[in-house]
Amino acid sequence: MLSTYFGDPEARTLAGWRARGGYEALEKALAMDPAEIQTLVKDSGLRGRGGAGFPTGIKWSFMKPDGKVHYLCCNADESEPGTFKDREIMRWTPHGLVEGVALGAHAIYAETAYIYIRGEFTEPIARVQAAVEEAYAAGILGANAMGTGRRLDVHVHRGAGAYICGEETALMNSLEGRRGNPRIKPPFPAVAGLFGKPTTINNVETLTTVPYIVKHGAAWYNAFGRADNPKSRGTKLFSVCGNIARPGNYEVELGFPFGEFLNELCGGALPGREIKAVIPGGSSVPILTREEANAAVMDYEGMVAAGTMLGSGGVIVFDDRQDMVKQIARLARFYAHESCAQCSQCREGTAWTTRILERIAAGDGHARDFDTLLSIGENMSGKTICVLSDSCATPVASGLKKFRHEFEAKLGPDRSRGVVPALPILGKTAAA
């Protein structure tokens, strides 16, 4: 479905997209009542593909014809380590996204939609921008969208380097020309979002999927997925990276066995190596051991049963060469660098977690550091405006639990005093 035209350069142009059935769904949708589209998407079982998995139709149904200005934001700030599916959608099927965004805007009674693309994605930005311009020139967008007499505007907005702007309220702040600090909820975006107006934020993959549902029907989409799980329907893109034979993007039916996915579709470990650990849903979810991964099922509930989350579908594979302490420390550094520093639990917690982990990785750790890390993690979870802080604590806690032997093997000599990491503070260095 989503990946059919990956690698097909002709699908990038308006003519090519139309020849592949493009914009038929938008035309059909513009003749439908928005409430009818909301019900259709609800019936399809589609859930948000950005990570949280909130049912899309229900999210849309929060938007009523109240006479207010509404906005749709497409979240294309894909920055979760391990995730690179939206990038492929935008590179290969930019019109698919533009169609989905225009359709989504109509479905939530909005005239204007913004596609917020992370600043580093120079090629996707150029592709989507070109598609938007083609769509305007062809009268698909603009004052008289597809001859319906209704206005439909889609604008591309370039980010400037901040992971946190993938958090929906931070994205809205960033779009408004502010620092990308997440907002306190409530009010929720559906009540007061972008520019204070009712707003819906959807991921690239979610919006690109909707035209297929409009075209083929809710029942058709709902038929994908394992028979015994009514909560996870449809197909999903999974990005696979790290130490794996065939990295890349794979579209599979939800409910696919994770073991078969890793070992057959993705070709398993690199020659002569063994898979040691897998992060299945982007760096913010708990780490799985090889055994746990092989037994897991690729849908929202299957991953929860395996003790982790489906998240964004970014699969990171570690083989037996990797030092888990070093890699978990590197993940923590990512979160510390990307913390917006608004909440002290996150600003301090991510930074101290990183310092302690990097010190352990350098062979200068003490057993009491483990408790310190877990205690910091506890104080970082559920206590901040957004979940970046929790996202840092999660892989650390699961790594410490599942690969404790690797942490223990790195401990340095015991010391009578508490171990203080060497910190360059205002030019001075605290004694270790």
Add this chain to the structure above:
Amino acid sequence: MTYGPNAGSLVRPPADHHEEAHTPVFVGERREQLDVILSRYPTKMAALLPALWMVQDARGWVSEGAMEEVAAVLDLTPAYVKGVTSFYTMYHQHPVGKHFIQVCTTTPCNVCGAEDVVQAFLDATGCGELGLTSPDGRFTVIEVECLGACGFATPVMINDEFIESVTPELARRIVTERD
């Protein structure tokens, strides 16, 4: 060794850095371009990120003089503009090398050998250290957090150019091919 979140990703100003008098960016064609951008949003402030991009595209970096101009054009204060500029990692607040090289070293690339790619760039460019500009002013190398192309490790950005699957060998070749 330096522990901490910003190790490797901080760009340091060149030793002889001084700010020259600012000449306006938003004149002629660029002013018209900005007006088109302004028409897309209900507030002037929303054009701030696009305006800063226009400055950086024109001048290579965003000086305090440029921030003042942006503030005047968008009815904001210079302090506010600086606050926003400094939040985002892609805006340069002082001059950088002609080829600004960002190497992704976050976990997925790290397990595929990204640190060797960084070292190859540092050696080949003569930068020596992350965040420093090479003595000839041609290169600056920094580590960047997840470029979102994890399946094509190691992705590297050189200015606006995105290069996938960079190995240490390719890194050395890339450097020799740049002017």
